[in-house]
Amino acid sequence: MYIERQTALRKAQLFGLLERLCERLELSPTQADRAKTSYEAVGQWLAGAEAEWLASSSIYLQGSTALGTTVKPIGQNEHDVDLVNHIPGLGQWLPPALCKQMVGDRLKASQRYSVILEEKPRCWRLNYASEIHLDITPSIPNPSCSNGGELVPDKTLRCWKATNPKGYRDAFKQRAALIPQMRMLKSFAEDRARADADIEPFPKPPRFKGLLCRIVQIAKRHRDTYFLSRDASLAPISVILTTLAAWSYEYCVRSMVFDSELDVLCEVLRHMPDFIGQQAVAGGVEWTIWNETTEGENFAERWNTEPAKAQAFFDWHVAAMQDLERLTAAEGLDRLSKSLTKSFGQAPADEVMQDMFANVAAARSYRTLGFAPGIGLTTTVAPAARATSVRSNTFFGAH
Amino acid sequence: MRFDSPRPLTAAQQYLALRTNPACQGEGQLRGNMLTWRFPVTPTALSRQYDARLEYRHEMSPKVYVDAPDLVVLADGCRLPHVYEQSPPRLCLYLPGSGEWGAWMRLDQTMVPWTALWLFYFEAWLLSGEWSGGGLEPTVRENSDRQQQTAGRTSLRPSTGRP
Numbered sequence: 001m002y003i004e005r006q007t008a009l010r011k012a013q014l015f016g017l018l019e020r021l022c023e024r025l026e027l028s029p030t031q032a033d034r035a036k037t038s039y040e041a042v043g044q045w046l047a048g049a050e051a052e053w054l055a056s057s058s059i060y061l062q063g064s065t066a067l068g069t070t071v072k073p074i075g076q077n078e079h080d081v082d083l084v085n086h087i088p089g090l091g092q093w094l095p096p097a098l099c100k101q102m103v104g105d106r107l108k109a110s111q112r113y114s115v116i117l118e119e120k121p122r123c124w125r126l127n128y129a130s131e132i133h134l135d136i137t138p139s140i141p142n143p144s145c146s147n148g149g150e151l152v153p154d155k156t157l158r159c160w161k162a163t164n165p166k167g168y169r170d171a172f173k174q175r176a177a178l179i180p181q182m183r184m185l186k187s188f189a190e191d192r193a194r195a196d197a198d199i200e201p202f203p204k205p206p207r208f209k210g211l212l213c214r215i216v217q218i219a220k221r222h223r224d225t226y227f228l229s230r231d232a233s234l235a236p237i238s239v240i241l242t243t244l245a246a247w248s249y250e251y252c253v254r255s256m257v258f259d260s261e262l263d264v265l266c267e268v269l270r271h272m273p274d275f276i277g278q279q280a281v282a283g284g285v286e287w288t289i290w291n292e293t294t295e296g297e298n299f300a301e302r303w304n305t306e307p308a309k310a311q312a313f314f315d316w317h318v319a320a321m322q323d324l325e326r327l328t329a330a331e332g333l334d335r336l337s338k339s340l341t342k343s344f345g346q347a348p349a350d351e352v353m354q355d356m357f358a359n360v361a362a363a364r365s366y367r368t369l370g371f372a373p374g375i376g377l378t379t380t381v382a383p384a385a386r387a388t389s390v391r392s393n394t395f396f397g398a399h
Numbered sequence: 400m401r402f403d404s405p406r407p408l409t410a411a412q413q414y415l416a417l418r419t420n421p422a423c424q425g426e427g428q429l430r431g432n433m434l435t436w437r438f439p440v441t442p443t444a445l446s447r448q449y450d451a452r453l454e455y456r457h458e459m460s461p462k463v464y465v466d467a468p469d470l471v472v473l474a475d476g477c478r479l480p481h482v483y484e485q486s487p488p489r490l491c492l493y494l495p496g497s498g499e500w501g502a503w504m505r506l507d508q509t510m511v512p513w514t515a516l517w518l519f520y521f522e523a524w525l526l527s528g529e530w531s532g533g534g535l536e537p538t539v540r541e542n543s544d545r546q547q548q549t550a551g552r553t554s555l556r557p558s559t560g561r562p
Contacts, residue, residue, distance in 0.1 A: 006441065006444060009444035010444040010445060012444075013443065013444045013445050014445060017445075331445075331446070331447045331448075332445075332446060332447045332473075332522050332525070333443070333445055333446055333519070333522035333523060333525075333526060334522050334523075334525035334526040336445050337526050338526075353523075353526070356443075357523055357531055360516075360519065361531070364516075369516075371422055371511070371512035371515055372422060373421035373422040373424065374421075375444070376440075376441050376442050376443045376444065376446070376515055377442055377443055377512075377515055377516065377519055387422075388420070388422050388507070388508050388511075388512055389508075390512040390513070390516060391499070391504075391508070391509055391512070391513075392499065393492060393493045393494075393499050393500075393509075393513050393516070394493060394494040394497065394499060394533070394534050394535055395480075395481040395491055395492065395493075395517060395520070395530075395532050395533065395534030395535075396481065396491040396492075396493065396494045396495065396534060396535055396536070397480075397481045397482055397483055397490075397491025397534075397536060
């Protein structure tokens with residue numbers, strides 16, 4: 001029972017570390033607030049245009065910021081915040097390049113925006129000083145989509161491409177709201193009845209964001225780290241990781257019972273490739289990862305013209321599973337930290353470990369450090385509990 | 400001993416305290432005024448499990464050793480910080496003469512949690528090469544004039560990292 005409990009604690013604490021790591025990589029609440037103020041102002045500027053079609057436009061979040069799955073790009077301090085400028089009054093008769101140009105012209109007409117405006121292939125970027133970019137993609141309604149989908153310019157700006165950012169976000173959030181069924185360990189059940197149930201293992205669990213978002217962030221960050229020393233142009237795009245993780249999450253939650261959040265992470269990652277489709281076409285087989293919220297958007301489209309991209313996904317997936325297994329098995333804070341570094345990079349790994357050391361140091365100096373049976377050192381103050389308070393001491397002796 | 404100091408605990412009392420404290424699960428022996436207590440320590444759930452051994456003779460300094468795993472092997476040949484002996488490592492857990500430990504204090508409430516804390520900082524040291532747990536170490540201050548052949552004076556300096 002002791003081992004069982006130790007294992008459960010280990011997994012809980014390891015997942016806690018991963019959550020803290022994600023917290024450090026995502027858009028902070030302050031940055032999110034700033035982004036919101038900024039894009040609302042841009043939205044007002046666009047809607048303030050004399051042109052009627054632009055005046056009826058609206059601006060909204062899409063992509064990882066809308067989903068809560070942001071991960072800061074490695075080596076950069078900036079977050080991309082993806083926005084859609086939806087223009088309901090326009091139709092497919094308008095060439096996409098012209099539509100994009102008209103939105104750009106309106107932004108250039110502002111003194112404030114013209115100086116921070118940068119043109120990207122499919123969108124307009126506003127570079128703010130506060131570590132964020134806003135990427136604004138124009139969109140028009142898609143009359144042939146029964147799901148309220150939209151059309152955005154394709155990369156060449158020559159034709160319109162089906163998409164459905166709002167529908168995608170809603171479908172993701174519905175899956176993220178599913179709660180996995182957790183098996184309660186016998187020893188925990190017994191503990192709950194005891195007076196020391198209020199002892200929290202060290203370190204304290206962080207604010208809970210939702211498992212699916214964390215799983216997506218972990219997968220994305222591992223991908224970024226993995227492709228740092230490889231051909232980054234082959235790296236699976238975020239929407240592929242997000243879609244496969246969301247489908248796998250739904251499947252796992254509906255069909256399995258788990259011991260821990262860490263087990264959910266492992267199973268969801270493990271089953272991601274099961275949701276990649278293949279369809280027969282003349283002369284072969286094509287990869288498919290359909291956007292279920294609109295017709296005709298295959299997220300894996302590029303895999304069919306560049307097979308190396310499909311292979312890169314499968315290679316990454318094998319590496320991610322291996323790294324996760326090593327991480328789960330690592331014993332000792334030193335080995336754990338090295339394993340975190342390999343999977344997620346030196347800086348965030350160092351930061352979460354330093355956090356843990358700082359927590360213990362602070363508890364030690366405030367004399368709130370405890371030592372509890374089956375838990376070890378704990379920074380939770382629980383006077384009624386069976387934790388022994390760790391007295392002040394000075395480590396003496398030669399090096 | 401100061402006149403007003405609390406009465407020292409006997410080895411038998413210490414042994415009983417160790418046996419009844421659930422945080423110190425282990426096994427040991429009591430022979431007269433000498434006790435040995437072997438206990439597994441896992442500083443945090445993410446740490447290794449270590450096998451520690453506490454030896455105590457009534458009113459003498461308690462000695463804490465780590466029997467397994469071999470800390471010297473884990474340290475990859477580097478000298479261990481804050482130990483009295485390298486192999487088997489005997490941990491320096493308190494400053495002698497400072498009142499941090501006295502014979503009236505329970506071993507299960509001092510030596511055992513301090514062992515966990517030492518091992519916590521040991522793993523941090525393996526990672527960074529820095530001892531972040533603070534402490535003092537005796538240093539030999541060499542006399543500038545070697546002709547005098549002074550053996551050197553022991554003083555204390557704050558602990559930093561790997562030498």
